[in-house]
Amino acid sequence: MKLTRRQALGAFGAATAMSFASRLSAQEGPITVSALYDQSGGLESYGQPIVDALRFAVDEQNAKGGLLGREVKLNVYDPQTNMQLYAQFARQAALSDKPAVVFAGITSASREVVRPIMRQFNTLYFYANQYEGGVCDRNMFATGVTPGQTVEKLVNYSAQQHGGKVYIVAADYNYGQIIADWVKKYTADNGGEVLGTEFFPMDVTDFKTSISKIQAAKPDYVWSALVGGAHISFYRQWKAAGMLGKIPMSSTTFAGGNEHVILTPEESNGIMVCQNYLQELDNPLNKQFVTDFHARFGANYPYITELGMGAYQGFRLWAAGVEAAGSVDRMAVIEALESGISLDAPSGRVTIDPKTHHTTMDVHIARVENGGLIPVETFEQQPPADTAMVCDLIANPDDNQQYVIDF
Structure with missing residues (x-):
């Protein structure tokens, strides 16, 4: 097929742009995300689904062209339910990986090992698990449910x-x-x-x-x-x-x-x-998510856990913050997330609460039935009211502690 001069110039321009984008991506390198979750040692039944959910989220992001034109790379560490290894790997990740963000910790003990290390090395930290509430730290975002x-x-x-x-x-x-x-x-x-x-x-x-x-x-x-x-x-x-x-x-x-x-x-x-999340939720986003997840990990995958969803939603919120900031710079992303970034997820609408760095989300009461969780009652858009009683990072951005909430 013979091209006109205009078509040839257009093709040359497109090829040049693609080549430039490719060189830019290669020059800057991938955006690294580090994950520290127990893959052994007693809590692997919690940690393995979380890592799978993060892998799925990263694959999904890269299939859309990555972030800011760059590939996202996930580095996974197994602390083996050992607090000394959590400390070791947290330092190793922060210093060697130089990640844009770290997702880490299942128990509160592991979170409180990782959290000060991330602050020390100015590395953004996402804690994706349900927990007891009360952590007030501008360097951390909590995407799991609280009491x-x-x-x-x-x-x-x-x-x-x-x-x-x-x-x-x-x-x-x-x-x-x-x-x-x-x-x-x-x-x-x-x-x-x-x-x-x-x-x-x-x-x-x-x-x-x-x-x-x-x-x-x-x-x-x-x-x-x-x-x-x-x-x-x-x-x-x-x-x-x-x-x-x-x-x-x-x-x-x-x-x-x-x-x-x-x-x-x-x-x-x-x-x-x-x-917050049940695999059985009857909405289009969740149905597509479950279908795609099973296509990635197999139709016999045991169950997509709430903890896995917390990490998936956390990754997507972080990615939205990066896109809004136009940068992976830690403070730029924090400020973007503090604008109240929100997304529609398989569990429902999820929104960052700027004052607490926790999330407003739907929660569901369910009954265990034959290996599944059958929804019984839904409460839409529940704020992190407990942590909001003690934490206001807009008024006190230098706050850095876990409060035990006084009843």
């Missing part, structure tokens, strides 16, 4: 459905202890009563004595804030004692590590949870 978004809703629902007497079992660390306090607060607000509270180290596997105490106390329902592979034993022993279905159970941690998939339906059906 005011989920615990309040589920305590109220459980009291209305079953009665106000509750027995709490929780992991014995910062998260479990503070969540127990929130359950006590919301129970008291409802005129209910906490009949007992027990905390268990992360490696405990024998819950028979505790189950006997619960049987003797006869609560209207049990609240579980148990965490990790060892604590799955509680649900198996609860079923073996004939308690599943006799005393209802509610939890904001159950299913975060795919417990509803690891356990049989006979060991888990009927447990109530409250989360």
Whole structure:
């Protein structure tokens, strides 16, 4: 086919522009994102889906041309549920990778190891997990749910459905202890009563004595804030004692590590949870997301967890901040995110709250049923009201601490 002079010049111009863009991208190199999540050591059932969600988000971004014309590269570290390795890899990532952003930490303990290191090395930090709330740090964005978004809703629902007497079992660390306090607060607000509270180290596997105490106390329902592979034993022993279905159970941690998939339906059906994301959500964005995710990782992928969605949404919010800033510069991106950047995600609308660096989002109460989470009730656009009680980074941009919220 013979080209006209105009067509030839146009083709030459397009080729030159493409060549320039290619040289620019190669010259600047990829944008590095570092991720520190447990792929072994006891919390891998939480960490592996998070890393998969980040890989999916990065692949999705690169398929759209990357960010600012540059490829996004993901570096993944496995801290093996070891706080010393979290500290080591956090420093290594910040100094060697020179990342534009770090996504890291499952437990509150791991977050509080990583967070000061990221501040020390002026590296933007995203914490994507549900947690107990109260962190006020301009260098950190939290894209998981907090107690005011989920615990309040589920305590109220459980009291209305079953009665106000509750027995709490929780992991014995910062998260479990503070969540127990929130359950006590919301129970008291409802005129209910906490009949007992027990905390268990992360490696405990024998819950028979505790189950006997619960049987003797006869609560209207049990609240579980148990965490990790060892604590799955509680649900198996609860079923073996004939308690599943006799005393209802509610939890904001159950299913975060795919417990509803690891356990049989006979060991888990009927447990109530409250989360930002459920794979079963009936909206077009989520249906397409689940289809694409399964195309990437296989039709038999166990379940796309809320924690994975927190990382996926966090990555997309960060990317939107980069695009708005026109730069990966840390302060430019922080200021762009503080404009209240918002996006439509598979879980619903997600918006950065400028004062707290947390997110406003939908939450859903669901029932565990045959390895799935069946939506029961939705609460739209819940703000991080708990952390907002103690944190205002617009008024106090140099604040840098975790507040224990005084009830």
